[in-house]
Amino acid sequence: MTSEVAQLLEFLRFPSISTDTRFAGDVRACGEWLVEKSREIGLSAELHETPRHPVVIARNEHRPGRKHVLIYGHYDVQPVDPLNLWTSDPFQPEIRDGRIWARGATDNKGQMFAHLMGVAQTMATHGDLPVNLTFLFEGEEEIGSPHLAAFLENHREWLACDVIAVSDTGMVAPGVPTMGYGLRGITCGELVVRGPARDLHSGLFGGAVMNPATALGRLIASLHDAEGKVLIDGFYDDVRPLEAWEREMWAQVPGVGEADFLQVTGAPALFGEAGYSPAEQTWARPTAEVNGMGGGYQGEGSKTVLPAEAMAKFSFRLVPDQDPADIIEKVRRHFEKHCPPGVTIEFVPGHDGKAYHADPHGVFGKAAQRALQKAFGKEPVLIREGGSIPIIQSFREILGADTLLLGLALADAQIHSPNENFPVENFEAGIRLNQALLEELAAS
Ligand SMILES: [Zn+2]
Missing domain, CATH: 3.30.70.360 (Alpha-Beta Plaits)
Incomplete structure (x- = not known):
């Protein structure tokens, strides 16, 4: 087991269930652990109070003339019931069949921690990052981020950035790097x-x-x-x-054809607006x-x-x-x-x-695609998502920056369900992705 995986397992042991007040102390302890971890790798980090669960902000030393990149993630998790359907304890992470099994493994601890570990490796090698970086780790995502917009408003200038990256969405298929640029x-x-x-x-x-x-x-x-x-x-x-390019690309995207939708939904037939693919x-x-x-x-x-x-x-x-x-x-x-x-x-x-849409062919979108290509050794697919993530719109409205959705979650990750899991290889790809992303954004 690599040291990065061992540290992720430690992170996953906190039962940071944000919705249940009995776990409020665990959410806080988890946030404090993140602060310590961030300091350990050379960032300055602090816990910021909200009316409920704290926000963690970690930054390198910001220097003039560099891009300011904000990476968002959340360290709170969903409840675990029904507990009897878990093969192993949700807060005693286990590695089986190349996957890490624990609550939060994919959503969102595994994905956000890959970014932190990517930064740790770059800091260890070069002593600094190629960009001005701010990590914003939230403890209330699973309860609808009730205090995040106010937090952004209160720190508008401090957090104002050129671009935001979030790994909290899906990959269309294992090994297929996926960049999201729209949400309904x-x-x-x-x-x-x-x-x-x-x-x-x-x-x-x-x-x-x-x-x-x-x-x-x-x-x-x-x-x-x-x-x-x-x-x-x-x-x-x-x-x-x-x-035209969207229709062309989406027709080639694996996992989203009519047969896939039939299989995933269990519906006897598909039904939708005529003239459009699922x-x-x-x-x-x-x-x-x-x-x-x-x-x-x-x-x-x-x-x-x-x-x-x-x-x-x-x-x-x-x-x-x-x-x-x-x-x-x-x-x-x-x-x-x-x-x-x-x-x-x-x-x-x-x-x-509101719906969200950012031009995937803009300067940062292109940089992210090069980073995905480097991390996975494959051309990324560009997709939109059917769901909604309201904070992405708040980021644009309050911080004035677009968000790159660089998801590492697989369709069978069982997020919010028993037996949540995250492939070790996705975690490792996420570490490479973070390093390539900061380099590409710096050069863009
Ligand atoms: Zn979630």
């Missing part, structure tokens, strides 16, 4: 459909009043055409079209989804009732350049316009976040 945004809402003053007997009144569950069904059905296209007026107005549908096209619905009798047997109300929860994944506030307003108008007679509706908007 989101906006959510909840719809309540109300009809009669109380639940009614379906024999005495059925046929004479509109059933709110039926009305809800009609409203949900009005969102798409039979081919999966969203029918909300103006929904696609601001959607940035896919570029990768295009999930990375670059917006959606309207029902996340849950309810109303009326749901118990055993039958109850001949006409429910007084019905409800559904919706989320809309957004792409550049859709504006969440504009879209949720269009959704509200759509429901009002299509509301059947005999019921009233109330639509309550939920949380939202």
Whole structure:
């Protein structure tokens, strides 16, 4: 076992579960350990308090005339239950079949620690780094980063940087270096459909009043055409079209073809907006989804009732350049316009976040691609992601810098699940990646 792997195992022993207050002391101890580790390798490091779990900042000596690179990671982890499904203890890391098995192995301790160990090696060899570096390690990512934006605001000048790197996303397949340059945004809402003053007997009144569950069904059905296209007026107005090179590259990306989606989802067939591949549908096209619905009798047997109300929860994944506030307003108008007679509706908007997109062919994007090529010995693929990482947008808005998404996670890493794991070779590739990245960014 290399010394780097041994140190990672030590890091993984902290049960730094951020959501559970019983582990608050462990989260802090883990942050303190990171501060010590950063100092040991020659960085200056401090714990910064937030109302809950501390942020760790570690920096080399900053000199004028060099690029300022910020590397973000998080040292908190998800809870471990159900514990009985783990092959080995989540906080007693084990190495089996070339993988490290522990909670946080991939998400995010293994990935962020690869960067720290890359810096450690460069510092040991050269006594300094080719760039001004700031590590920002958060202890609240798994609870939605409630205090990170305020922390960035309060240290805006100190943290202002040229570019940000984050390894907290996926690789499309083992050994295939992957750079992400886009994330979808989101906006959510909840719809309540109300009809009669109380639940009614379906024999005495059925046929004479509109059933709110039926009305809800009609409203949900009005969102798409039979081919999966969203029918909300103006929904696609601001959607940035896919570029030719994206369609060409994504068609070659392993692991995201129709057969892969069928296998991963277990769905009997795929269904989505016509004219787009599954990768295009999930990375670059917006959606309207029902996340849950309810109303009326749901118990055993039958109850001949006409429910007084019905409800559904919706989320809309957004792409550049859709504006969440504009879209949720269009959704509200759509429901009002299509509301059947005999019921009233109330639509309550939920949380939202903008989509993220950075030019992968910019100076830093190209430098990152050269670094990925060096670390993995293979041409990287450029992808967008279907999910949302709101802090990436905060980085851009508050620190004014774009983020390079250099994920090292495999699809079967079991993040947030029992038996989370991280291949030792990915950890080692991450160390090489960090070294190549800082060199390439410095030279760019
Ligand atoms: Zn996570």
